[in-house]
Amino acid sequence: MLHEEVVGRIRAILLDGEIPPGARIPERELCERLQISRTPLREALKVLAAEGLVQLLPHRGSRAAKLTDKDMRDLFEVCQGLEALAGELACERITDAGIDEIAAAHAAMVQHYRERDLIQYYRGNRAIHEAIVTAAGNPALAGLYASVTARIRRARYVTPMTPQRWALAVKEHDAILNALQRRDGVGLAHILRAHLRHKREEVLQAGFAEAEGNDLTLRIA
Template identity: 40%
Template sequence: MLLSPARRPAAHRPRARIAAAKGRRKSTAPGISTGHRVTIIENNVRQRAEEPAPITRRTLHDEIVTRVRDMIIEGRLAPGTRIHEGQLGQALGVSRTPLREALKFLASEGLIDLVPSRGAVVRRFTEKDVRDMLEVLAALEALAGRLACIHATDEEIAELRALHEAMIAQYAARNRLEYFKLNQRIHSAFALMSRNAVLVATHDNIQARLKRIRFLGNETPEKWQSSIAEHEEMVAALERRDADALADVLARHMHNAWERIRSVI
């Protein structure tokens, strides 16, 4: 019903199941990767702020978390949708146990609500919720900007500039999806350059919740224009390492973001 035709749960062959799920993922979920690779910024943070083991062996519930999260963000699971453990499990080709574990995780992230003995519901954000999130995000990005002015390397700043130029190119081409991805990436880059892992995690969490709404809000290229001007200011401020100016424009950018997306709530 949701992903692929329901399949018989071939009894108890766990490893094969994982492989199947992984294989299918590539074909159905396009992922968030963009052609333009940010290596310096991301690597610097991984190296300095996170754990040293990059050997990511994914478990099933882990895989399911990203799958379902993507489904919600991409709108394939609409807000208000009741998540049916049996059906979704069948659609994903997994049993209910890891799926339920994944749902608990997503509930903690705030993407779904867990109603006792009635299951999980994709969370619907009210207008106030969105404003609240943007308000917090503004404060977090302002902090990130200040820290980035202190900690970012010249290399990273150059790469951010490159990302910005790439985004402008996508704007010129009216390529909405790629424009949006680069836009989000730039915001994440500020968080990463702060060298504060907690800030990165918190920022990512809230940004993820807003992702779909912000994407929908960027409907017309006219709306992108003002956003781009602010981005230009942001990059310039970082290049000057002017923390106050950067924090100011980031906060302003978030405020304007609300104006841009309020119509789609």
């Protein structure tokens, strides 16, 4: 198994919440499960610590990182900036075909909204945001975006929404698509920022910060 694959597998385990935020990461168990020795596992954990997904405590092992309200706020703030930038760049660089693809993804997402299928809605939602970032044509930006969104993914794409908020989010997405089709970079940046600001408020109001062993999976189930 290649180094990057080890990192990816552990990242997935963390993002799935299989090891909940704040919990200790059991080296021995993971070694057996991934069929590797401690050396490559520890290399992967150090990389994930640099990404902010793992917290290393010298001589005390590693834990899945736990986000405070402040962390969450900060990360959303950065995410706003990155998406706004991506939106501006995407408007300059996306092809017409690319716009059509996003329009199709948007239509599919709206359909999921009509069916009130939150899981599929979130899936489509995320695909659109990621497509915009990709369309910016800046791998460095995409990389930072990926690392930031990984840390807030669970809060962002798992929070239940009130009917009002959901309707608003869909309206905002209409505006996002519209700005993109008009290639109105500044407008798109504004909408994306507002959209994420609303999502952040939602998440923080819902009390989804991960302090004190707040187990996300339980609240959702």
